[in-house]
Amino acid sequence: xxxxxxxxxxxxxxxxxxxxxxxxxxxxxxxxxxxxxxxxxxxxxxxxxxxxxxxxxxxxxxxxxxxxxxxxxxxxxxxxxxxxxxxxxxxxxxxxxxxxxxxxxxxxxxxxxxxxxxxxxxxxxxxxxxxxxxxxxxxxxxxxxxxxxxxxxxxxxxxxxxxxxxxxxxxxxxxxxxxxxxxxxxxxxxxxxxxxxxxxxxxxxxxxxxxxxxxxxxxxxxxxxxxxxxxxxxxxxxxxxxxxxxxxxxxxxxxxxxxxxxxxxxxxxxxxxxxxxxxxxxxxxxxxxxxxxxxxxxxxxxxxxxxxxxxxxxxxxxxxxxxxxxxxxxxxxxxxxxxxxxx
Amino acid sequence: xxxxxxxxxxxxxxxxxxxxxxxxxxxxxxxxxxxxxxxxxxxxxxxxxxxxxxxxxxxxxxxxxxxxxxxxxxxxxxxxxxxxxxxxxxxxxxxxxxxxxxxxxxxxxxxxxxxxxxxxxxxxxxxxxxxxxxxxxxxxxxxxxxxxxxxxxxxxxxxxxxxxxxxxxxxxxxxxxxxxxxxxxxxxxxxxxxxxxxxxxxxxxxxxxxxxxxxxxxxxxxxxxxxxxxxxxxxxxxxxxxxxxxxxxxxxxxxxxxxxxxxxxxxxxxxxxxxxxxxxxxxxxxxxxxxxxxxxxxxxxxxxxxxxxxxxxxxxxxxxxxxxxxxxxxxxxxxxxxxxxxxxxxxxxxxxxxxxxxxxxxxxxxxxxxxxxxxxxxxxxxxxxxxxxxxxxx
Numbered sequence: 001x002x003x004x005x006x007x008x009x010x011x012x013x014x015x016x017x018x019x020x021x022x023x024x025x026x027x028x029x030x031x032x033x034x035x036x037x038x039x040x041x042x043x044x045x046x047x048x049x050x051x052x053x054x055x056x057x058x059x060x061x062x063x064x065x066x067x068x069x070x071x072x073x074x075x076x077x078x079x080x081x082x083x084x085x086x087x088x089x090x091x092x093x094x095x096x097x098x099x100x101x102x103x104x105x106x107x108x109x110x111x112x113x114x115x116x117x118x119x120x121x122x123x124x125x126x127x128x129x130x131x132x133x134x135x136x137x138x139x140x141x142x143x144x145x146x147x148x149x150x151x152x153x154x155x156x157x158x159x160x161x162x163x164x165x166x167x168x169x170x171x172x173x174x175x176x177x178x179x180x181x182x183x184x185x186x187x188x189x190x191x192x193x194x195x196x197x198x199x200x201x202x203x204x205x206x207x208x209x210x211x212x213x214x215x216x217x218x219x220x221x222x223x224x225x226x227x228x229x230x231x232x233x234x235x236x237x238x239x240x241x242x243x244x245x246x247x248x249x250x251x252x253x254x255x256x257x258x259x260x261x262x263x264x265x266x267x268x269x270x271x272x273x274x275x276x277x278x279x280x281x282x283x284x285x286x287x288x289x290x291x292x293x294x295x296x297x298x299x300x301x302x303x304x305x306x307x308x309x310x311x312x313x314x315x316x317x318x319x320x321x322x323x324x325x326x327x328x329x330x331x332x333x334x335x336x337x338x339x340x341x342x343x
Numbered sequence: 344x345x346x347x348x349x350x351x352x353x354x355x356x357x358x359x360x361x362x363x364x365x366x367x368x369x370x371x372x373x374x375x376x377x378x379x380x381x382x383x384x385x386x387x388x389x390x391x392x393x394x395x396x397x398x399x400x401x402x403x404x405x406x407x408x409x410x411x412x413x414x415x416x417x418x419x420x421x422x423x424x425x426x427x428x429x430x431x432x433x434x435x436x437x438x439x440x441x442x443x444x445x446x447x448x449x450x451x452x453x454x455x456x457x458x459x460x461x462x463x464x465x466x467x468x469x470x471x472x473x474x475x476x477x478x479x480x481x482x483x484x485x486x487x488x489x490x491x492x493x494x495x496x497x498x499x500x501x502x503x504x505x506x507x508x509x510x511x512x513x514x515x516x517x518x519x520x521x522x523x524x525x526x527x528x529x530x531x532x533x534x535x536x537x538x539x540x541x542x543x544x545x546x547x548x549x550x551x552x553x554x555x556x557x558x559x560x561x562x563x564x565x566x567x568x569x570x571x572x573x574x575x576x577x578x579x580x581x582x583x584x585x586x587x588x589x590x591x592x593x594x595x596x597x598x599x600x601x602x603x604x605x606x607x608x609x610x611x612x613x614x615x616x617x618x619x620x621x622x623x624x625x626x627x628x629x630x631x632x633x634x635x636x637x638x639x640x641x642x643x644x645x646x647x648x649x650x651x652x653x654x655x656x657x658x659x660x661x662x663x664x665x666x667x668x669x670x671x672x673x674x675x676x677x678x679x680x681x682x683x684x685x686x687x688x689x690x691x692x693x694x695x696x697x698x699x700x701x702x703x704x705x706x707x708x709x710x711x712x713x714x715x716x717x718x719x720x721x722x723x724x725x726x727x728x729x730x731x732x733x734x735x736x737x
Contacts, residue, residue, distance in 0.1 A: 035466060125705070131466065132412050136633055137704040139626065143697030151686050151694070271473065271622055278470045313486030320474035320481075327467055328459065 002173055002182040007300045009172065013189040013258060015296020016196035017043075020251035021273040022280060022288035023200060024244035030220045030283045031237045034123055035131055037138040040270025041145040042245045045114060046252025047261035048149055049107040051158050054099035057083055098163045103253045108246050115245025119238050142267065150263040162188040162257035188257050195254050199247060200289055206243075207285075216240055220283075275323045281336020291334055295319050351558050354640060358554055362547040365389055366537050373534035377667060380659055386527055386540035388655050390611045392648045393543070393550040394604050399631040399643030400550075400557045401600020405593050406629075407638035408561070408569035414469045414625050415456070415476030419598040421483065421620030423449040423605025425490070428497045428615050435507035436499065436515040438524065438545070438610040442603065449602020450595055457594035461587060464576070476625055483617040496616030517613050519545060524611055542611045549607060550644075553600060558640060560596070569593050601628075630696070634703055636710025645711050650696065657692040 021043050028036045060079035068076045084092040095102065122141065126134045161167070166187040173183035207213035219226045219233040226233045252261070259265065276295055280287030301307065303315035314321075326333060347355065361368065370384030383389070402416055423445035430441040460471040483491040491497065505511040517524040524542035531537075560566050571579055572586050579586050609615055618624070627650065635646025665681045665688070672680065687695045707714050 122705075129708070132410070133704060133708060135412070135466075135469075136629070137701055139629075140697050140701035140704060143693060144701065147691060147694035147697060148686075151691060267623075271477065274470055275474060278467060282466070313482055316481035316485050317478040320478045323474050324459065324471060327463060327471055331463065331467075 011297030011300035015293035019292025022276040024248040026288040027244040038142040040266030041142040042248040043252040044266030046249025050103035111246040111249030112242035115242035119241040157260035157262040160256040281333030284335040287335030395647035396644040398604035401597040405597035410573035415472035417624035418476035419601035420605040423602030424615040427606040427609035432503040442606040445606025453598020480620040499613040636712030660688040
């Protein structure tokens, strides 16, 4: 029992990432009708926003410390970040420690900007083209983005630690009456889960309770009529593309302590996220979120020892297997709308 | 000739000519000259040109004709490869049974995958094929290790049984009735060196046969039916016709082409690993077909050639070569140009590929073939007005 709870918890953080990427994909698809294969690359760009910020704030100069000598008798070199001088050593250290959460503030404007540029510069010209063309051009864009990142940051994963305060683990078992140390769960994964819930709730609230969101929802239902009412729906959809990019980017920012970012992480997640979107039902936001968590949890449940003993290799294929079964039995996915992408 | 009309016969002869003379045509620069690194006439690369050509021709029969975008074709390539290496291990190093069995197994596997995936169309079909391919990859990597060799893959070994071979127990090389695949004849004419390789010519002959068959399929009533499915499947259904058998047939044929390509890969280089089935490999064949021109006869072959050429030639260029090229410029300017070009060469070749690919999708939806046609029309405007001989998009 405790093992199952542990696996469900483990599945939640991966599920959160799937859900956030799938949410963005569905937002873009539902508003603009574009299948965005570059969405994984946006997730990756978000992660590298965190890397960039942490590099910027820990820019250092070198001072020589004469009191300590290294083994050759030279004074030791100590790297002092500039931020220590500006804000004092304590505040500076705290800021560097908290660089990943701080990256959220940095990533939101950057990702919205990237999203808007992408939409205005490239994807705008593909509304009238077939879905296959949209898939292909965004696939090409994803290759280009990941090669650019590889050029500047190298091919190796870059470790980006979580703040000291969250580096430990949380004994979840004690809370629900199990023996101590039976269910250990890293704090940061808990943070990631909570963060993704807040973000998802934020997006839904934005769509549900603001005038802007109402117009966007109306545009998703019937773009032409909204246009006839004299509302510039294209402009709002561009903003939604920016928001979708920001959601993917934030998912990437917060994922960096769990998995050190490398240039192909976007592609790894993208394939699974597409499966998630299709399982949830193209065009359905709640479907995307539900399917994300469902598949994340199923994946980690399937990697338990006795399940693997029962059906060897199930942990590798469970997501795809579920996708195939759902697509064949429920043609529109779990919560899909009628008539989306069925031509 | 061969039951083709005059235009297709001409195209076929051009392709025959190009492939048969490839070792000479692809080595236009003398050995040791500055441009020698652009030579692509070495056996390894030429084999890849024709093998990926076959793969792309097969993919094009599915995607170009029916419009079904499969994102899992590498699985059939992988299955073909595994079937071929097992034939070599169990029966004989002769490549004939290996190639035949690779086609058979890939055909059977694509029949199963196609039978399930073709229930859906559009992006759902793409995701289903992707799911099957990723499952095959994951299983080949982990659970099926006894059959697939897991991460290390399979190689031909001395200890293989090879019951049909007289020299079982010795080190065997892939051969065609005693003719070794990797044997080459070096021809030196003046400063030029040409390599005539057995494996390449075998693969090229197979490619020509598959190309001929693809032309026949394109021109047949069956091909017409597939195109009708692409343009309006709903109308086909309303006229009371079930499209499933046709799409399934196209899927299996293209799966068999992929298997054939996999078998040939093993015949050229007797080893196989699961990474051959990874989804990036499926993505690559999509790139090739689109880059060349989906739905055209020659496009996929051109696309395959171009991608493999870029992969092998651009990735070889480095900064010192660039400095040599631009040495005629003033020093400062030379450094600037080298610095600008640097991200696109060597390891950055996939950046060049991605940009080229995007440019093609944006500006030339018909691929390189359409580009060629536009150029042809631009320069031959006077004759082109009435002239229908410029190769049309099919």
